[in-house]
Amino acid sequence: MLRLMIVDDEQIIREALSQMIDYESLGYKLIATAKNGMEAYDIICDEYPDVVITDIRMPILNGLDLIDRSIKADSKITFILLSGYNDFEYAKQAMKYGVRYYLLKPTDKNELIDSLVSVRKERLIEEENRKLQQDHFLKSLHFPLEQSFIMEALEHQDNFSPVFRKYQGLLSVPKDCQYACICSFVEESYLKNFACDIKRMLEVAKIPLLFSILYVKNAAVLVFPASTLVIQEEMERQITELKYPGQSVTFETEFLHKESAEHLFHEILLKISRFERILLIKDDGCSHEIKNHIASPWMISRLEDSITSAENILQKTALLDSAFMDSMPLITARSLALGLFLQSGVEQEKLPTDAACDFFRRIYSCNSVQEIRDLLSVVMVQKTKDPGSQKISSNISILKTYIREHLDSENLSLKWLAENYLFVSVGYLSKQFIKEEGMRFSDYLNKERMEEAIRLMTFYHSDNVKHIARQVGFGSNPQYFSQVFKRYTGLPPTEYIETLKNK
Incomplete structure (x- = not known):
């Protein structure tokens, strides 16, 4: 099922679009509706839809701004635009973002069905090609994966089942x-x-x-x-x-x-x-x-435990540097990195094939041991242990650290972080985030951005709203920043800055 979202500022149109088609029969699941672009973007950050049906003219964040912001976080989203006859110039602008589906209001049911069917056919072909490429890629890694499987199985003979399940899909x-x-x-x-x-x-x-x-x-x-x-x-x-x-x-x-x-x-x-x-x-x-090799299971286990138990980042980095010396053959460094990831980088019992392949591609695209070290610094070095509980930090604490350090980035969606930074499935990460934080990812992200904006206004006496917007990840859209800021504080940025001056 493809995940579908509907965005329109008119309630009657949202409801009509939601009910006029049996989406499940077309292979879609309607996951959400939104009444404006700002609400839609928050949902996109949390719910990672595949297809978005959206109006162009909307308050706060219009359809084009929504597309611009969304594709930076997830370039795979397909947009179907709805608008009136007078919005053709908007449609031409949308084409610059790769939007190919444009329907006039009032929306014709059959035209919308045809568009959805076409999108699904395209997605099925893309998915089939992606699977073929993934299978071909895994075949190219078959031998190192087999090595890793045998080594880990030898190390965990008393708990063979989860090891086998983890590798079964990867080895086909x-x-x-x-x-x-x-x-x-x-x-x-x-x-x-x-x-x-x-x-x-x-x-x-x-x-x-x-x-x-x-x-x-x-x-x-x-x-x-x-x-x-x-x-x-x-x-x-x-x-x-x-x-x-x-x-x-x-x-x-x-x-x-x-x-x-x-x-x-x-x-x-x-x-x-x-x-x-x-x-x-x-x-x-x-x-x-297999045995007595630098990538043997006890070497990997000992290295992984040493890194995660180290007291600070400097110690962890030093351990990683000592294991991945520049003189090490690249093929050996890749095998060791692969083993470390498979042993320590997954909290689910069953390793998601897509997430694993994303990591493997990154490892095998590295052309030096230094590049492999840099990549592993995300997967290994940032996993720390609480000195009191000896509990390894979760993906969520790593994610929160990344957000704090990259608040100026516009691509901080849950899907982007799952696929490009943590190498886990986005569905798993979404559930884990809500469980640990008690709120949606988008709410947390907006809170962090608004708190940073307030800090810039308060401690640096900054009153340049455009500059602040860029600093906290809103790019060249200060109006959208102003709307989110007002929703968070109750005041527009300019009025909030004035209250600070009067204190």
Whole structure:
């Protein structure tokens, strides 16, 4: 369902638009209505709509100002404009913001339905393309994610289920992944050839290898669909027929079958966990040693705990600098950063794939260890512990700190902060904010902005309303600032400044 909001200063029109169409049948959920642009913007900051039907001529904040301000916080919102014949110049201005849907009043029901259907079709295509790009991106990260999964699973063998659930979506492990084949007597000297031959066999049979080959002390573990006896017998035949120079023993195979993917991987983990040296084999046959690596689970856990337990920002930064030295290979820094995020950066039991991908893209777009350190300073350094309770600060305290330091920014919506700063789902962050603060995000943001405006007026004797508006995040729209200020204090800014002068 796409999230829909209706904005119009005339109550009769708002009500008519709300009732004239069965929005759910079109794939929409009507989440809110607003009577002016100021109210609409607050709702957008809190409720992150996908589509907004809005009038152009409205008091306080007109439709164009609403669009201008909203797309800075969420460029993905689609606007459908409603206006009269005399507002064509406004419509031309709206086109500069990328608005393509413009309907004349009185609104024709069928025209509005056609617009909504078109928007939804476009969104479905965009979502499908985004998913394809996301899947392609995750495939490119498959190997480091597999490393991280095995390392974390080894560290938390007594609590395997939440670890598996966190990685299942990221690794695209199907729920019906129930089979694994254990090949014995595979000597390491011909492991690369063995891995390449296995890949070739499965490709010819059109059977996907669902996880990179795991190797421990002359035994290789293969995870692939083997739901029929015919498949198992054929793979066993082909594997046992493999011969390499110096090979003295014929390979043997044993198939594992469990009722779910989780139980299968738990069984595999139990089998490999007693070995000191575990190898993960890439598609090209090259191997990576899991244990005794800088990104091993105990190293990550110890580093994460040290950073979050440090007394101040300087200590935390120093720890991060010592772990991510400029001389470190970039690929190693990325793996370590990925492990730190997956271990410490998520408070939900199930990691949102979109949020994780946003972080992964940022990590893998970094071209230096310094850039990775800078990014991790958000995820790691700002997570502190209360000395009294030893409780790690929540996303909300980090969010509040960011707001205080960036009040002059116009893009402080909950969605922007969730996707670009905290790397969590916006729905989760919204519920968490209301639970911890007892108010909506927009109310908190406006309160902080107005308190800062009052501080500028009082302590710096500033009477330049345009300058104050810019300083507290209202950009080039002092009129909107004045309306919000009046709503908060009961007086317009100019009158409030006069009362300060008379004190």
